[in-house]
Amino acid sequence: MGALHSGHVALIDDAAARSDDVVVSVFVNPLQFNEAADFDGYPRPIDDDVAACERAGVAAVFAPTAAAMYPVGFQTRVVPGALADVMEGPHRPGHFEGVATIVTKLFGAVRPHVAVFGQKDFQQLRIITQMTADLNYGIEIVGHRIVRDPDGLAQSSRNVRLTEAQRCAAVAVPRSLDAAIEAATTGSLVEVLDAATSVLDAEPAAELEYLTVFDAVSLAEITDLAEVAREPGVARIATAAWFGDVRLIDNRDLFG
Numbered sequence: 001m002g003a004l005h006s007g008h009v010a011l012i013d014d015a016a017a018r019s020d021d022v023v024v025s026v027f028v029n030p031l032q033f034n035e036a037a038d039f040d041g042y043p044r045p046i047d048d049d050v051a052a053c054e055r056a057g058v059a060a061v062f063a064p065t066a067a068a069m070y071p072v073g074f075q076t077r078v079v080p081g082a083l084a085d086v087m088e089g090p091h092r093p094g095h096f097e098g099v100a101t102i103v104t105k106l107f108g109a110v111r112p113h114v115a116v117f118g119q120k121d122f123q124q125l126r127i128i129t130q131m132t133a134d135l136n137y138g139i140e141i142v143g144h145r146i147v148r149d150p151d152g153l154a155q156s157s158r159n160v161r162l163t164e165a166q167r168c169a170a171v172a173v174p175r176s177l178d179a180a181i182e183a184a185t186t187g188s189l190v191e192v193l194d195a196a197t198s199v200l201d202a203e204p205a206a207e208l209e210y211l212t213v214f215d216a217v218s219l220a221e222i223t224d225l226a227e228v229a230r231e232p233g234v235a236r237i238a239t240a241a242w243f244g245d246v247r248l249i250d251n252r253d254l255f256g
Helices: 006-017 036-041 046-055 095-110 119-134 157-160 166-170 170-183 189-200
Strands: 023-025 060-062 115-119 140-143 208-214 235-243 247-251
Touching: 006 046, 006 115, 006 140, 023 095, 046 060, 060 095, 095 119, 115 119, 119 140, 119 235, 119 247, 157 247, 170 189, 170 208, 170 235, 170 247, 189 208, 189 235
Parallel strands: 023 060, 115 140
Antiparallel strands: 208 235, 235 247
16 A cells, blocks of 8 residues: 555565566555544655665556546445454454455456565455455465564554654564463463563553454464464464554464
8 A cells, every 4th residue: 555665675576586577556445444534644655655666676556546446436345254354354344345345456457467465464465365266366375474673563654653652662562472472382372362461561652452363274263272283374363552543463473
Protein backbone atom coordinates (compact mmCIF):
# COMPACT_ATOMS: atom_id res chain seq x y z
CA MET A 1 0.00 0.00 0.00
CA GLY A 2 2.91 2.34 -0.59
CA ALA A 3 5.09 4.33 1.81
CA LEU A 4 7.84 1.93 0.81
CA HIS A 5 10.63 1.10 3.24
CA SER A 6 13.56 -1.33 3.18
CA GLY A 7 11.19 -4.19 4.00
CA HIS A 8 9.36 -3.58 0.74
CA VAL A 9 12.68 -3.34 -1.11
CA ALA A 10 13.54 -6.78 0.29
CA LEU A 11 10.33 -8.11 -1.29
CA ILE A 12 11.33 -6.52 -4.59
CA ASP A 13 14.79 -8.10 -4.41
CA ASP A 14 13.22 -11.48 -3.65
CA ALA A 15 10.89 -11.14 -6.64
CA ALA A 16 13.78 -10.08 -8.88
CA ALA A 17 15.68 -13.24 -7.98
CA ARG A 18 12.70 -15.29 -9.15
CA SER A 19 11.69 -13.51 -12.33
CA ASP A 20 12.85 -11.49 -15.34
CA ASP A 21 10.72 -8.43 -14.61
CA VAL A 22 9.24 -7.10 -11.38
CA VAL A 23 6.03 -5.08 -11.16
CA VAL A 24 5.12 -3.27 -7.95
CA SER A 25 1.49 -2.45 -7.29
CA VAL A 26 0.85 0.58 -5.05
CA PHE A 27 -2.73 1.07 -3.94
CA VAL A 28 -4.18 2.20 -0.61
CA ASN A 29 -7.24 0.00 -0.64
CA PRO A 30 -10.32 1.61 0.96
CA LEU A 31 -12.12 -1.74 1.24
CA GLN A 32 -9.71 -3.08 3.86
CA PHE A 33 -9.85 -0.17 6.31
CA ASN A 34 -12.26 -0.33 9.23
CA GLU A 35 -11.73 3.25 10.36
CA ALA A 36 -11.96 6.31 8.12
CA ALA A 37 -9.28 8.11 10.14
CA ASP A 38 -6.84 5.26 9.56
CA PHE A 39 -7.51 5.36 5.81
CA ASP A 40 -7.26 9.16 5.64
CA GLY A 41 -4.05 9.18 7.66
CA TYR A 42 -2.30 6.38 5.78
CA PRO A 43 0.88 7.78 4.17
CA ARG A 44 0.84 8.16 0.38
CA PRO A 45 4.28 9.41 -0.78
CA ILE A 46 3.80 8.12 -4.33
CA ASP A 47 6.67 10.12 -5.85
CA ASP A 48 9.08 8.71 -3.27
CA ASP A 49 7.66 5.23 -3.84
CA VAL A 50 8.19 5.41 -7.59
CA ALA A 51 11.74 6.68 -7.07
CA ALA A 52 12.45 3.80 -4.67
CA CYS A 53 11.13 1.32 -7.22
CA GLU A 54 13.28 2.84 -9.94
CA ARG A 55 16.37 2.53 -7.75
CA ALA A 56 15.46 -1.12 -7.06
CA GLY A 57 15.27 -1.89 -10.79
CA VAL A 58 11.51 -2.38 -10.96
CA ALA A 59 10.19 -2.73 -14.52
CA ALA A 60 6.86 -1.03 -13.85
CA VAL A 61 4.77 0.48 -11.06
CA PHE A 62 1.02 -0.07 -11.20
CA ALA A 63 -0.60 2.67 -9.10
CA PRO A 64 -4.28 2.94 -10.02
CA THR A 65 -6.78 5.34 -8.50
CA ALA A 66 -9.65 4.19 -6.31
CA ALA A 67 -12.07 5.23 -9.05
CA ALA A 68 -10.26 2.99 -11.53
CA MET A 69 -10.35 -0.03 -9.23
CA TYR A 70 -13.85 0.55 -7.90
CA PRO A 71 -15.85 2.36 -10.59
CA VAL A 72 -19.45 3.37 -10.14
CA GLY A 73 -21.59 0.24 -10.04
CA PHE A 74 -18.83 -2.03 -8.72
CA GLN A 75 -20.47 -4.93 -6.84
CA THR A 76 -18.34 -8.08 -6.76
CA ARG A 77 -16.43 -9.10 -3.64
CA VAL A 78 -14.18 -12.09 -2.89
CA VAL A 79 -15.13 -13.69 0.42
CA PRO A 80 -12.39 -15.67 2.20
CA GLY A 81 -13.21 -18.68 4.34
CA ALA A 82 -12.50 -19.69 7.91
CA LEU A 83 -8.91 -18.43 7.78
CA ALA A 84 -10.33 -14.90 7.99
CA ASP A 85 -12.44 -15.57 11.08
CA VAL A 86 -9.61 -15.66 13.63
CA MET A 87 -6.94 -13.27 14.95
CA GLU A 88 -7.42 -10.07 12.96
CA GLY A 89 -10.86 -11.11 11.73
CA PRO A 90 -13.01 -10.29 14.79
CA HIS A 91 -11.19 -6.99 15.32
CA ARG A 92 -11.41 -5.85 11.69
CA PRO A 93 -14.76 -6.96 10.21
CA GLY A 94 -14.64 -7.12 6.42
CA HIS A 95 -10.91 -6.43 6.29
CA PHE A 96 -9.90 -9.68 4.64
CA GLU A 97 -12.77 -9.51 2.20
CA GLY A 98 -11.29 -6.19 1.10
CA VAL A 99 -7.81 -7.75 0.90
CA ALA A 100 -9.00 -10.76 -1.12
CA THR A 101 -10.96 -8.55 -3.49
CA ILE A 102 -8.14 -6.11 -4.23
CA VAL A 103 -5.50 -8.84 -4.56
CA THR A 104 -7.75 -10.62 -7.04
CA LYS A 105 -8.09 -7.41 -9.04
CA LEU A 106 -4.36 -6.69 -8.90
CA PHE A 107 -3.56 -10.23 -10.01
CA GLY A 108 -5.97 -9.77 -12.92
CA ALA A 109 -4.38 -6.47 -13.91
CA VAL A 110 -0.71 -7.45 -13.58
CA ARG A 111 -0.95 -11.19 -14.40
CA PRO A 112 2.12 -12.23 -12.37
CA HIS A 113 3.75 -15.65 -12.39
CA VAL A 114 4.99 -15.18 -8.81
CA ALA A 115 3.90 -12.77 -6.09
CA VAL A 116 5.89 -11.94 -2.95
CA PHE A 117 4.25 -10.93 0.32
CA GLY A 118 5.80 -10.20 3.71
CA GLN A 119 5.24 -12.51 6.67
CA LYS A 120 4.47 -9.61 9.01
CA ASP A 121 0.87 -9.87 7.81
CA PHE A 122 1.03 -13.64 8.26
CA GLN A 123 -2.73 -14.18 8.27
CA GLN A 124 -3.04 -12.15 5.08
CA LEU A 125 -0.28 -14.22 3.47
CA ARG A 126 -2.01 -17.45 4.46
CA ILE A 127 -5.39 -16.25 3.13
CA ILE A 128 -3.87 -15.14 -0.19
CA THR A 129 -2.03 -18.46 -0.53
CA GLN A 130 -5.28 -20.36 0.07
CA MET A 131 -7.29 -18.12 -2.25
CA THR A 132 -4.73 -18.51 -5.03
CA ALA A 133 -4.90 -22.30 -4.76
CA ASP A 134 -8.69 -22.42 -4.41
CA LEU A 135 -9.29 -20.23 -7.47
CA ASN A 136 -6.63 -21.91 -9.64
CA TYR A 137 -4.72 -18.72 -10.36
CA GLY A 138 -1.52 -20.60 -11.14
CA ILE A 139 0.56 -17.99 -9.31
CA GLU A 140 3.40 -18.95 -6.98
CA ILE A 141 2.92 -17.17 -3.64
CA VAL A 142 6.12 -16.48 -1.72
CA GLY A 143 6.22 -15.44 1.93
CA HIS A 144 9.26 -13.30 2.72
CA ARG A 145 10.71 -13.14 6.23
CA ILE A 146 9.87 -10.11 8.37
CA VAL A 147 12.38 -7.28 7.98
CA ARG A 148 13.13 -5.57 11.28
CA ASP A 149 14.85 -2.44 12.50
CA PRO A 150 18.03 -2.99 14.55
CA ASP A 151 16.01 -2.87 17.79
CA GLY A 152 13.68 -5.60 16.54
CA LEU A 153 10.59 -3.59 15.57
CA ALA A 154 9.00 -5.00 12.42
CA GLN A 155 9.19 -2.49 9.61
CA SER A 156 5.81 -1.06 8.69
CA SER A 157 4.52 1.95 6.79
CA ARG A 158 2.56 2.84 9.93
CA ASN A 159 5.76 3.25 11.94
CA VAL A 160 6.22 6.74 10.50
CA ARG A 161 3.08 7.83 12.36
CA LEU A 162 4.58 6.98 15.75
CA THR A 163 5.83 9.85 17.88
CA GLU A 164 9.41 9.60 19.12
CA ALA A 165 8.17 8.38 22.50
CA GLN A 166 5.79 5.88 20.92
CA ARG A 167 8.55 4.59 18.67
CA CYS A 168 10.72 3.91 21.70
CA ALA A 169 7.81 2.20 23.45
CA ALA A 170 6.95 0.08 20.39
CA VAL A 171 9.96 -2.19 20.91
CA ALA A 172 7.82 -3.83 23.59
CA VAL A 173 6.02 -5.65 20.76
CA PRO A 174 9.00 -7.67 19.44
CA ARG A 175 10.37 -8.06 22.95
CA SER A 176 7.09 -9.59 24.07
CA LEU A 177 7.40 -12.19 21.31
CA ASP A 178 11.03 -12.83 22.25
CA ALA A 179 9.91 -13.49 25.83
CA ALA A 180 7.23 -15.89 24.61
CA ILE A 181 9.69 -17.82 22.45
CA GLU A 182 12.09 -18.18 25.36
CA ALA A 183 9.29 -19.45 27.58
CA ALA A 184 8.14 -21.88 24.89
CA THR A 185 11.32 -23.94 25.07
CA THR A 186 10.03 -25.72 28.19
CA GLY A 187 6.97 -23.84 29.38
CA SER A 188 3.23 -24.33 29.06
CA LEU A 189 0.93 -22.22 26.92
CA VAL A 190 -0.09 -20.19 29.96
CA GLU A 191 3.57 -19.47 30.74
CA VAL A 192 4.21 -18.46 27.12
CA LEU A 193 1.29 -16.04 27.04
CA ASP A 194 2.11 -14.67 30.49
CA ALA A 195 5.70 -14.01 29.44
CA ALA A 196 4.59 -11.99 26.43
CA THR A 197 1.80 -10.17 28.23
CA SER A 198 4.05 -9.11 31.09
CA VAL A 199 6.35 -7.28 28.68
CA LEU A 200 3.48 -5.36 27.11
CA ASP A 201 1.84 -4.67 30.47
CA ALA A 202 5.09 -3.13 31.67
CA GLU A 203 4.97 -0.56 28.84
CA PRO A 204 2.42 2.17 29.73
CA ALA A 205 2.17 3.40 26.14
CA ALA A 206 1.10 -0.03 24.84
CA GLU A 207 -2.53 -1.12 24.75
CA LEU A 208 -2.74 -4.83 23.98
CA GLU A 209 -5.54 -5.84 21.62
CA TYR A 210 -4.85 -9.56 21.32
CA LEU A 211 -2.17 -12.17 21.78
CA THR A 212 -2.54 -15.68 20.40
CA VAL A 213 -0.62 -18.86 19.65
CA PHE A 214 -1.89 -20.54 16.51
CA ASP A 215 -1.34 -23.34 14.01
CA ALA A 216 0.78 -22.03 11.14
CA VAL A 217 -1.38 -23.73 8.49
CA SER A 218 -4.96 -23.70 9.75
CA LEU A 219 -4.51 -20.54 11.85
CA ALA A 220 -6.60 -22.26 14.53
CA GLU A 221 -5.81 -21.20 18.08
CA ILE A 222 -3.57 -23.61 19.95
CA THR A 223 -4.83 -24.29 23.47
CA ASP A 224 -2.25 -26.80 24.70
CA LEU A 225 1.42 -26.83 23.74
CA ALA A 226 1.70 -30.41 24.98
CA GLU A 227 -0.22 -31.43 21.86
CA VAL A 228 2.11 -29.56 19.49
CA ALA A 229 5.44 -30.65 18.04
CA ARG A 230 8.03 -28.17 19.26
CA GLU A 231 9.72 -27.68 15.92
CA PRO A 232 9.97 -24.83 13.39
CA GLY A 233 7.00 -24.10 11.15
CA VAL A 234 4.35 -25.69 13.37
CA ALA A 235 3.12 -22.89 15.62
CA ARG A 236 3.34 -19.11 15.63
CA ILE A 237 2.54 -16.38 18.10
CA ALA A 238 0.90 -13.15 16.96
CA THR A 239 -0.07 -9.91 18.63
CA ALA A 240 -1.68 -6.56 17.90
CA ALA A 241 -1.16 -3.53 20.10
CA TRP A 242 -2.03 0.15 19.98
CA PHE A 243 0.36 3.02 20.59
CA GLY A 244 -1.88 6.04 20.63
CA ASP A 245 -3.86 5.84 17.39
CA VAL A 246 -1.29 3.62 15.65
CA ARG A 247 -1.97 -0.10 15.56
CA LEU A 248 1.01 -2.43 15.18
CA ILE A 249 0.98 -6.15 14.47
CA ASP A 250 3.76 -8.71 14.67
CA ASN A 251 4.27 -12.46 14.75
CA ARG A 252 7.02 -15.03 15.14
CA ASP A 253 7.59 -18.73 14.70
CA LEU A 254 7.23 -20.02 18.25
CA PHE A 255 9.83 -22.75 17.82
CA GLY A 256 11.84 -21.36 14.89
